[in-house]
Each structure stands twice: as structure tokens, then as C-alpha cells.
Amino acid sequence: MVDKMDIEPTLSVIILNYKNADLTAKCIDYLVKSVQKAKIQTQVIVVDNSANETADILKRILPKNVEIIENSENFGFSRANNQGIHISRGKYILLLNNDAFVNCESLKGGIEYLDNNEECGIWSPKLVGKDGSFQVSCANFPSIKGLIGEYLLFKNLDLYNDVLEWQEPKNVGTVTGAFMLIKREVTEKVGLLDENFFFNVEDVDYCKRVNDEGFKVIYDPRFSIVHVGSASQDEAWVNNPYLHDCRIFYFNKHYNEFGALLSNIIIKTGLIVRKFLLWRKGESK
Numbered sequence: 001m002v003d004k005m006d007i008e009p010t011l012s013v014i015i016l017n018y019k020n021a022d023l024t025a026k027c028i029d030y031l032v033k034s035v036q037k038a039k040i041q042t043q044v045i046v047v048d049n050s051a052n053e054t055a056d057i058l059k060r061i062l063p064k065n066v067e068i069i070e071n072s073e074n075f076g077f078s079r080a081n082n083q084g085i086h087i088s089r090g091k092y093i094l095l096l097n098n099d100a101f102v103n104c105e106s107l108k109g110g111i112e113y114l115d116n117n118e119e120c121g122i123w124s125p126k127l128v129g130k131d132g133s134f135q136v137s138c139a140n141f142p143s144i145k146g147l148i149g150e151y152l153l154f155k156n157l158d159l160y161n162d163v164l165e166w167q168e169p170k171n172v173g174t175v176t177g178a179f180m181l182i183k184r185e186v187t188e189k190v191g192l193l194d195e196n197f198f199f200n201v202e203d204v205d206y207c208k209r210v211n212d213e214g215f216k217v218i219y220d221p222r223f224s225i226v227h228v229g230s231a232s233q234d235e236a237w238v239n240n241p242y243l244h245d246c247r248i249f250y251f252n253k254h255y256n257e258f259g260a261l262l263s264n265i266i267i268k269t270g271l272i273v274r275k276f277l278l279w280r281k282g283e284s285k
Contacts, residue, residue, distance in 0.1 A: 016077065047071065055068070076197075077202055099227060106223040126219070128225070171218060172219045175203070
């Protein structure tokens, strides 16, 4: 950790808080211990999207040298992270979910990889649950085939089938925004997160833009961190107020007119089918 403006940090870590100050404090506790062990000069920035409820709590329980940006309303994932990037000073920027708990080895390994691989723009480790269970955190770029599989055939065809067998760093399409270690020069060339994505798919979009600029997105299974959340498709997945609209926006942005129209039809048809099946399931109980 570094005191504000005393030493230029190697790493700037941006963590969003939304109505869960205790979880954010736990995340930062792991982070502080890890960067101290790794001897990495680090700037920690918390962007509080629920400041009306949690600002006083965060100020009381977080280390004094943590920089806090207080938002009077929920600005969403992209805009809030961009606020943090604007005041970051590190050579590397880590976008970190407050339910992800880092360790010394992953931080050192990620920075070392970025230092030694000029073409790498984003680095991300393997994510595991609290019980050590594997979490899917990388995928190919979204495709029409993938949408058909996920929404109509109940199988995500954009995933890598052999990911559990990987032992070495892999150049992938996308990694999850739970842990994205990014070179500052990438943000300067690619720009910030697209604020049209309020929550969900912004990480996928950013990986696509990074790739389009000639940088690689690396998933590194040699290192792992604990991530409390998961990407399982439960009933809440169907009714997610942001996910499906953001996916439609992604295809409108990156595909031609026909591809965008087709994606819209697939997503909306799939949601109708899913909701009908959930209704049938509820009726049968």
C-alpha cells in the first residue's frame, strides 16, 4: 500500500462497492496482505455506488490510505470503474470484484507476465469457489452459434471444452471482469469501458476492443484466486434486468445489421421459452 501521492504505485486496484461494506472490507484485507507480502507499491481505490447507505461505514472500517469515490446513486459497473481509472496512477490497473480475494502469487505472477509479454494487454487467473471448485471465467467471443446454444439448446457453445486441461497461459477471447489486470498503455490506446453497458457484458466488450487493437487477452491457469460469485444460470439469470439487453447491445455494436437482428430474435425467443418452462415448473409443484 502507498500513502496518497507519496510514491508512484506500480499497481492501482479499483474495487466497486454496492451495499456490502463488510464484503468490500474483507476483499481489501486480502489485497493489503497480498501486496505487502509481494512488496508491490499499490494504490487502492474504492468506488462506492451506494454511498448514501455505506459511505460512513467504509470510512470507518477501511485503511486510511484507501481512496474512496462516493456516488450518490448507482452509476453501474462501467462508469464507476472509469471513475477509478481516471484517478489511478499505477503502471498496471486491476479491476477487482469485491467478492474476489487475491493472493500474493497471483498478483506477482500477473505483473511478471505483463512485464515479459509486450503483446499481452489483459491478464487473468483461474477463478475458484470457496470450496476450490472451478469457475468458468474465460470464453470465446460471443457468437450467433453461441446464442443459439445458450438460449435455445441450453448449452453454451462459446465456452472452451478443454479449459480444465490447460496448464499454461492461453490467449482467449474474453475473461471475466472479476479480475482483470490491465496495462495502463492499453487503457490509453483502447480507451475506457463503454458506459452504455450498465452492468454485465462490459468486460466482454472491453476484451473485444483490446483484441481489436492488437493486444492479447491471457487466461493463466497456473494461478488462481477465490471468487465467491459464480456464473451459474439459475432462475435469476432469466430475469436479470441488464444481462440480456446488454447482450443485444453488444451484438448491435460488433455485428452487421443482419447479425444484430438475428441475435435479438434468438435472445428474446429464448427468454420466452425459458420463462414458460419456469412457469410450467412452478405449476407442477
